[in-house]
Amino acid sequence: MNEAASKALFTAAVESLPQELLALRGWIINSKDYPILDVSFVKEAHKGRVRMRCDDWDELPPSIVFLDPETGAELLAVAPDPAGIINNSPHPITLRPFICSAGCSREYHTHSSHTGDVWDNYKNKAGFDLAGILTKVWRAWRKSL
Amino acid sequence: MSENSSAQKPQPEHKVQVQVVTTSGKFPERGFDEVAINQKVRVQLEIAAKKLHIADTNGWVAVVGDHEVSVDQSYRDNGLTGEVVIDYGPREGGGGCE
Numbered sequence: 492m493n494e495a496a497s498k499a500l501f502t503a504a505v506e507s508l509p510q511e512l513l514a515l516r517g518w519i520i521n522s523k524d525y526p527i528l529d530v531s532f533v534k535e536a537h538k539g540r541v542r543m544r545c546d547d548w549d550e551l552p553p554s555i556v557f558l559d560p561e562t563g564a565e566l567l568a569v570a571p572d573p574a575g576i577i578n579n580s581p582h583p584i585t586l587r588p589f590i591c592s593a594g595c596s597r598e599y600h601t602h603s604s605h606t607g608d609v610w611d612n613y614k615n616k617a618g619f620d621l622a623g624i625l626t627k628v629w630r631a632w633r634k635s636l
Numbered sequence: 637m638s639e640n641s642s643a644q645k646p647q648p649e650h651k652v653q654v655q656v657v658t659t660s661g662k663f664p665e666r667g668f669d670e671v672a673i674n675q676k677v678r679v680q681l682e683i684a685a686k687k688l689h690i691a692d693t694n695g696w697v698a699v700v701g702d703h704e705v706s707v708d709q710s711y712r713d714n715g716l717t718g719e720v721v722i723d724y725g726p727r728e729g730g731g732g733c734e
Contacts, residue, residue, distance in 0.1 A: 508659065509657065509658075509659070509660075509661050511657050511662050512657050512658070512659060512723075515721060574730050575730070575731025576729065576731040608732075616692075617690075617691065617692035617694065618725075620659075622660075623725070623726050626659060626725045626726055626728075627726055627727070627728045
């Protein structure tokens with residue numbers, strides 16, 4: 492995808508996140524420099540942090556990794572949620588825990604179990620914009636054990 | 637006479653102040669809307685979605701504090717009083733890997 496077009500879509504999405512929503516949910520944006528959206532979840536009992544790499548957005552879904560809330564280092568293990576959205580087993584390509592939910596991460600769609608379920612099935616549908624994906628990841632994180 | 641006046645005049649305890657916050661913005665843009673406490677939560681969510689140009693809220697969830705509210709019940713039935721800030725957005729969905 493054309494980088495300028497991807498950057499424009501990314502910037503529009505992150506700049507339109509309402510301040511009231513960030514405050515209500517306890518989201519702190521650590522970085523919104525294209526192609527990285529780095530967000531901390533600070534209201535939860537166990538604080539969280541994710542980095543969404545959005546190069547080629549929205550031709551591709553974001554690539555999502557979990558970070559140490561304090562240091563920003565990539566985590567090699569995370570607590571799973573009851574629904575199995577946060578998958579703690581190593582992804583076959585990234586070897587990292589990953590978001591395993593249709594339409595929500597590059598890792599889902601590149602996983603050998605889901606290569607037949609393409610991103611185009613979800614692109615531009617309600618709840619699968621960047622804010623919607625982040626919302627789903629945050630909700631899963633809140634329920635993680 | 638005084639009983640009639642009291643019956644016709646809206647009482648504060650019969651109202652709630654409602655604000656809906658979404659990833660597309662909040663409604664109303666400033667402050668809160670005052671609505672009847674016996675009104676279904678869904679009504680204000682539908683108004684907010686329309687005003688914020690959210691085309692599809694299928695599968696969305698309304699959360700107040702840490703609690704999911706039943707949108708087909710009233711504010712009273714959900715135990716909501718005073719100022720109510722509703723976080724309205726997509727549910728997390730389900731996981732996909734075996």
